[in-house]
Amino acid sequence: MHPEMNTSFSLPPTRRTNQACDACKLRKVKCNGQEKCQQCNHLNLRCVYSAPKPRTKTLKRGKLIAQYKENTSGRAENSESSPAQPSPSVITHDAPFFTSFLDDYEVSVYPVNPIMTVDDVLASIREMDQNAEAKSFVYAYTAITIALTNKSPDSSSDSQSQVRYWLDELIKARAAIAFDEKMSVRRVMISQFAHISLMCLANMDMSFYYVRESITMIQMLRIGHPEAMEKLNASERARRQRLYWEVFIHERYLAISNYRPVVLPPLHELPDFDPSIPPGVHEGFSQIIRLFRLIDEGFLANWFGTTTVTREWIDSKHKEIDEEPVGNEAHVGVTPLTDMQQADLIVTKHWLRMLVWQMAMSKCLLSSVSSKESLSLSFPVRLSTQLRALMTRFSRQAIEIHGSGIQQKLFELTDTIANVIITVPASTVQETAGRVDDFTFLLGFLFSLPSFDPVQKDILQNKLEQLQSLFPYSASEAGASPAASDVTTTSSSRPPQYDLPSPPSRIVWHEMAKKLSMAQPQEMPTSNPARLIEGV
Numbered sequence: 105m106h107p108e109m110n111t112s113f114s115l116p117p118t119r120r121t122n123q124a125c126d127a128c129k130l131r132k133v134k135c136n137g138q139e140k141c142q143q144c145n146h147l148n149l150r151c152v153y154s155a156p157k158p159r160t161k162t163l164k165r166g167k168l169i170a171q172y173k174e175n176t177s178g179r180a181e182n183s184e185s186s187p188a189q190p191s192p193s194v195i196t197h198d199a200p201f202f203t204s205f206l207d208d209y210e211v212s213v214y215p216v217n218p219i220m221t222v223d224d225v226l227a228s229i230r231e232m233d234q235n236a237e238a239k240s241f242v243y244a245y246t247a248i249t250i251a252l253t254n255k256s257p258d259s260s261s262d263s264q265s266q267v268r269y270w271l272d273e274l275i276k277a278r279a280a281i282a283f284d285e286k287m288s289v290r291r292v293m294i295s296q297f298a299h300i301s302l303m304c305l306a307n308m309d310m311s312f313y314y315v316r317e318s319i320t321m322i323q324m325l326r327i328g329h330p331e332a333m334e335k336l337n338a339s340e341r342a343r344r345q346r347l348y349w350e351v352f353i354h355e356r357y358l359a360i361s362n363y364r365p366v367v368l369p370p371l372h373e374l375p376d377f378d379p380s381i382p383p384g385v386h387e388g389f390s391q392i393i394r395l396f397r398l399i400d401e402g403f404l405a406n407w408f409g410t411t412t413v414t415r416e417w418i419d420s421k422h423k424e425i426d427e428e429p430v431g432n433e434a435h436v437g438v439t440p441l442t443d444m445q446q447a448d449l450i451v452t453k454h455w456l457r458m459l460v461w462q463m464a465m466s467k468c469l470l471s472s473v474s475s476k477e478s479l480s481l482s483f484p485v486r487l488s489t490q491l492r493a494l495m496t497r498f499s500r501q502a503i504e505i506h507g508s509g510i511q512q513k514l515f516e517l518t519d520t521i522a523n524v525i526i527t528v529p530a531s532t533v534q535e536t537a538g539r540v541d542d543f544t545f546l547l548g549f550l551f552s553l554p555s556f557d558p559v560q561k562d563i564l565q566n567k568l569e570q571l572q573s574l575f576p577y578s579a580s581e582a583g584a585s586p587a588a589s590d591v592t593t594t595s596s597s598r599p600p601q602y603d604l605p606s607p608p609s610r611i612v613w614h615e616m617a618k619k620l621s622m623a624q625p626q627e628m629p630t631s632n633p634a635r636l637i638e639g640v
Contacts, residue, residue, distance in 0.1 A: 126152045202229050202242055204257070205249045212252050212505045213245075215445060216392070217300075218385050219347050220245070220293050228290070236280035241290050243274040244297035251304035252507050254555060267301050274298060289347055292321040296351060304507045306557065308362050315358060318351045319368050328371055342378035349375060349393045356399045360407060360459065361512060370397055388445035391430050395452050398424055406463050415479060418464045422478035425456050443502040448510060450494050451503070454487055455513040458520055472528065484517075484524045488542040491517065495549065504553055511553060515560045518546045522567035526574070540571065 127149045128135035135141050144151035203226070210222050225245055232239040247270035250256065256263040278294070299314035326332035327348045333341050348371055358364045374390050403421065405411040430449040441449070461483050464470055472481045480486075495503070503510055521543055530536040547564055550556055 123153060126154055199229055201257070202232075202246060205246060208253045208255065209245065209249045212444070213249055215385050215388060215442065216448065216506070217248075217293075217296070217350060218381055218389050219289065219296075219343060219350065221381070224290070236277055236282075237285070237288070237291055237294070240274055240277040240281065240294050241297075243270050243277055244294045244301070246270045247274065247301040248297040251301045252505055254504070264305060267305060271298060271301055287321055287324045289325070289344065292318050292325070292347060292351075295321065296354070299354060300507070303509065304555075306508065308358070312358055312362065312364055315351065315354050316367075319355065322348055322351055322368070338376065339378055339380050342376040345371065345373075345375040346378075346389060349389075353392065353396045356396050357509060359404060360399065363408070366404065370400075384440045384442065384445070388441045388449070391428070391441075391445075391449055392452065394428060395425075395430070395449065395456060398428075398456060407459070413463050413467045413469065415464075415469050418460055418469060419476055419478050421460050422457065425453060425460070428453060443498045444505055447495075447498045447502045448506050451491075451510055451513050451517075454491050454517060457487060458484060458517055462520065481528050482524060482530075484521045485528075485530075485539045485542070487517070488521045488546060489538070492542050492545050495546075500549070500552060503549075504555075508555075508557075511550070511556060514546070514550055515557070515564070518543070518550060518564060519560075519567065521546065522564065522571070526567065526570050543571075 122137060124135035124137070125141050125144060127147075128141060128143050131143070133143055135143060140151050143149075206222055206225060209225065214221070220241075225242070228235075228238040228241045228245070232242045247267050250263050250270065251267045254263050256266045261269075274294070281291075295314045295317040299311050299318060302308075302311035302314065325344065327344045333344070336344065348368075352368050352370060355364075355366050355368050359366045374393055375386070377386060398421070402411070402417065406413045406417065430446070430453055457478075461470075461478065464479060465481075470479055470481045470483075474480045477483055477486065503514075521539075525539050525543055530539060547568065550564065551561065
């Protein structure tokens, strides 16, 4: 809206002058001549009017505001045209502030985004005052580190507010990047970190925008073109391969979770081994690539409903997923991967299995007597037992650090498990009791996460209430909604403990389980898989 069109309020009379204030002169922008001019008010600058001085030197626009702040920082606070003190959230950020995030970045961000090393980040911090791309990257690195660690550097605001603040700063800084500057890996990661940060803020439309921007830049770098890749040294070639696959993974995830079309095909090979990065990082990243590579053209065609899902395809895809060793009992404990990496891989593998099952269910291909696990109506409740057994190996932080993506997967798994418990009777009393116990464990885990989506929490709470109607004696106690404070956070060597009340007695639990096992199945949903994901 133009200033002259804004009539929603009236400003008190202010002193006006025909000359521009010092800041507007320096920046060569229009000044409205008020005692606290519009430009200075917007940028939180000290608004000062002084006699014109001859210009001695031409400055780049990117340095004007910084120089003006430096020149006016020592002015008297009681100056007639000085503004009020800036708000507490407006603070000075110097190199030590940005380097304070490096440890968290190295532990929580780099292993799942192994493109820009700590040394790369430090180099950007050193040159951020002279280079707009470097400054933009530092702001993006700050935003994603705060988003994934859920730690706010400013006690006066929460982490999500801080993420928004640094994304705003990123947008401003990017405007100074020359349009004809050469494309770089660092510039792709600016967009990629913005994409992930926006996912953590649940802004999926803008998140999709930035992942598409990353894809465009990757195509400009000609990653995957042999003639372009052959010119690079081995380490840089491997880094660009990892960059390509990272964006591929995120685009495929959005295709499933938000029904977005894909444009990036998979590379023909996994990233080359790069001795410059930790072996565990290389191995973990290669495994997550293998899992997302299973979301191929056939998978997407079936998911979008453009082809007919067959029992043969369901069984074949389940076998492909099961052949991946991650998450198998023989694999857990002997892998060099960290708990954080294993948690991501295990949840992703079970999520893929559930997606395939949902596609089979949407086409009425399931049976309560099927000999094949992939075509069984009760497959999700068996999966819940496996998921619980594996999740108890890790601390809550190992899962929470992955942000909204892994929480969305866990929600979809837990919601589908609840649907099956409600609609498909168990064959024995003991099986029913085990189903509900596994569900309440997963429910407690999700409810303990401080950033768990409130809408999804309401959906699961509704499922719990449906269970309570089936077990009036015990469901409320077995599935009491735990608060985040009810979870004891332990080291990665011990499972997290949940203070979920136990059933009041074996007799009452037996009666409750028997009632559920004898209940008539409710009508199974036959809508498309997306409705299950949304918990509807």
